[in-house]
Amino acid sequence: MVHDEVLEVLRPPRPPQPVPGREDALTVDLPGWDRRVLTLRTAVAVFVSLHLDVPRPRSLVSGEHLGRIAAAVRASLAVAPSRAFRFEAAGSRSPDFARLGAELASAVGLPYAPDDGELVVKVRRGFAERPGTDPGWDVLVRLGPRPLSARAWRTVDYPGAANATIAAAMVRLAEVRPRDRVVNLMCGSGTLLIERLLAGPAATAYGVDLAEHALDATRANLAAAGLHATLTRADATDPAALADERFDLLLADPPWGTLHGSHADSPRLHADLLSAAHHLAAPGARLVVLTHAITVMERALRDADGQWRADAPVRVYAKGHHPRIYLLRRS
Numbered sequence: 001m002v003h004d005e006v007l008e009v010l011r012p013p014r015p016p017q018p019v020p021g022r023e024d025a026l027t028v029d030l031p032g033w034d035r036r037v038l039t040l041r042t043a044v045a046v047f048v049s050l051h052l053d054v055p056r057p058r059s060l061v062s063g064e065h066l067g068r069i070a071a072a073v074r075a076s077l078a079v080a081p082s083r084a085f086r087f088e089a090a091g092s093r094s095p096d097f098a099r100l101g102a103e104l105a106s107a108v109g110l111p112y113a114p115d116d117g118e119l120v121v122k123v124r125r126g127f128a129e130r131p132g133t134d135p136g137w138d139v140l141v142r143l144g145p146r147p148l149s150a151r152a153w154r155t156v157d158y159p160g161a162a163n164a165t166i167a168a169a170m171v172r173l174a175e176v177r178p179r180d181r182v183v184n185l186m187c188g189s190g191t192l193l194i195e196r197l198l199a200g201p202a203a204t205a206y207g208v209d210l211a212e213h214a215l216d217a218t219r220a221n222l223a224a225a226g227l228h229a230t231l232t233r234a235d236a237t238d239p240a241a242l243a244d245e246r247f248d249l250l251l252a253d254p255p256w257g258t259l260h261g262s263h264a265d266s267p268r269l270h271a272d273l274l275s276a277a278h279h280l281a282a283p284g285a286r287l288v289v290l291t292h293a294i295t296v297m298e299r300a301l302r303d304a305d306g307q308w309r310a311d312a313p314v315r316v317y318a319k320g321h322h323p324r325i326y327l328l329r330r331s
């Protein structure tokens, strides 16, 4: 998903490449510093990335290496300002890192704040291309004082809120169609709804949740994003919850774990969600569901009497869990 968004937004001379040894990163060569990187919605964070052929972090303070790291920090600051930097590294509290921090601070003119510097500089082992060779060290300087996944619109936190980058991926999977009538069922703090509305216009927008405090959170987050939607307190598994309204795009991430429900409720909830969503769906509608309950969801789909046609689910990574995104089309 990130690969495709990068191609579309940044139009790099060469497509993004996988990073050897990692499943969670891509590398993109850009001809210059481009503020558009900060507009990426499916990337959790963007870094200026350097590889340095040194045997240990202590060597990074030497002139040539320090110069490259300082240039990367300046490049990051040119894209987005920060007040201070910190290291994220094994041994970041060692005297070697204290020295590197002091030297880098004086080279760049940016304070080193080991505890709370907002600009993150990661230092980690590189990837050995061949066994037995020294992998060197990678230095990654984040662009921006906060990860891109920390959205400015999130003024109210909500337990179990979806990661905004995953919400953005769900929206991309479903495609943005300006004439879509959109509903976010079980909307919580509104992450899916807000990411959809930020991606492009919609004909109508609704959010539904059982909990008043969830709707309060959605209301505040929508306002911070400069967006508007109709919010309804109702049981989203009740087909009559939205009277005669019909929708072209339905988004949902049902409760998981014990945060907003119980494991025992999960099969019923998923089955009822699919059936209520089918009732609310206009012909040709898409339903996008993010769920951690894979077995439960697969069974609910099998039992849904062919109401929905499912694409192969997309597995995503969220805080140590691997939920999946299901893109379903109304049969």
Ligand SMILES: C[S@@+](CC[C@H](N)C(=O)[O-])C[C@H]1O[C@@H](n2cnc3c(N)ncnc32)[C@H](O)[C@@H]1O
Residues within 6 Å of the ligand: 158, 160, 161, 162, 163, 185, 186, 187, 188, 189, 190, 191, 192, 208, 209, 210, 211, 214, 234, 235, 236, 237, 253, 254, 255, 256, 260, 261
């Ligand atoms: C995982 S949370 C959604 C989080 C949301 N996507 C966000 O980013 O904040 C699930 C939500 O489903 C709501 N919920 C649970 N059962 C529901 C039902 N039957 N009808 C409507 N909402 C329900 C809960 O109140 C909770 O807000």
